Amino acid sequence: MADAEVTIRMPGRFTGQRLLDVGTGPNIMSILSASKYFPEITCSDYVQSCREELQLWLNDEPGAFDWSPYLQYTSALEGNSTTPEDIASRLRSAVKAVLPCDVTQPNPLEQQSLEPFDVVVSSLCVDSACKTKEEYCACLGNVASLVKSGGGLILVGTLKGGNMYTVGTEIFYNVPAIDVDFLRDSLAKSGFGDIEIKQHSSNLDVKVADTAAFYHLTAKKA
Numbered sequence: 001m002a003d004a005e006v007t008i009r010m011p012g013r014f015t016g017q018r019l020l021d022v023g024t025g026p027n028i029m030s031i032l033s034a035s036k037y038f039p040e041i042t043c044s045d046y047v048q049s050c051r052e053e054l055q056l057w058l059n060d061e062p063g064a065f066d067w068s069p070y071l072q073y074t075s076a077l078e079g080n081s082t083t084p085e086d087i088a089s090r091l092r093s094a095v096k097a098v099l100p101c102d103v104t105q106p107n108p109l110e111q112q113s114l115e116p117f118d119v120v121v122s123s124l125c126v127d128s129a130c131k132t133k134e135e136y137c138a139c140l141g142n143v144a145s146l147v148k149s150g151g152g153l154i155l156v157g158t159l160k161g162g163n164m165y166t167v168g169t170e171i172f173y174n175v176p177a178i179d180v181d182f183l184r185d186s187l188a189k190s191g192f193g194d195i196e197i198k199q200h201s202s203n204l205d206v207k208v209a210d211t212a213a214f215y216h217l218t219a220k221k222a
């Protein structure tokens, strides 16, 4: 929820109508708080089954995952001024599309022609898509191309050598060896300034994810 907190604690830093979440996965965590500020949200992911699972919840269909604890958490972040049910409705009406996306491509949303977004959010996606720092830098540039001039970027990722995480019995791999200086250089190369990076130690069991730390960052495109 770190990215949600970034969004909610910085009202006014990022404004606009249209927000894109890159690599949303099957979940709504990255866009819960954003739906308070952005009336037009686009979700995206490489994996069709992730997009379908997300769509199940958006359509309020039987069998959709129960996100109640996250809705309650977001309600508490908002000072309980909005109920969890209201936040669910708010998010369902804000999400306008769930699109295929590939961050390894120069235009990750190639199959659609869309104007660049006011704000792009991406949590733990570039990490999953890349094996080397060079690939990571290129993918950041690809994601950056989706942000309009003057727009904002909110990124969450792993730091300091973590290269594996699990979901159930499946093992997935992260890019290793990302550090703060590398992130700053890569973002500057992609035309971003006003970069703020915060680090958090991981509290996850190393068998679940072996990263030592996570970052969340915000940046503005020149």
Ligand SMILES: C[S@@+](CC[C@H](N)C(=O)[O-])C[C@H]1O[C@@H](n2cnc3c(N)ncnc32)[C@H](O)[C@@H]1O
Pocket (backbone or CB within 6 Å): 022, 023, 024, 025, 026, 027, 029, 030, 044, 045, 046, 047, 050, 101, 102, 103, 104, 122, 123, 124, 125, 126, 128, 129
């Ligand atoms: C660790 S999950 C993160 C999901 C969610 N954003 C979150 O923070 O919980 C990584 C996501 O990135 C997606 N992904 C992996 N490679 C991708 C690529 N090349 N382009 C777009 N999405 C990709 C995966 O399908 C997965 O949903």
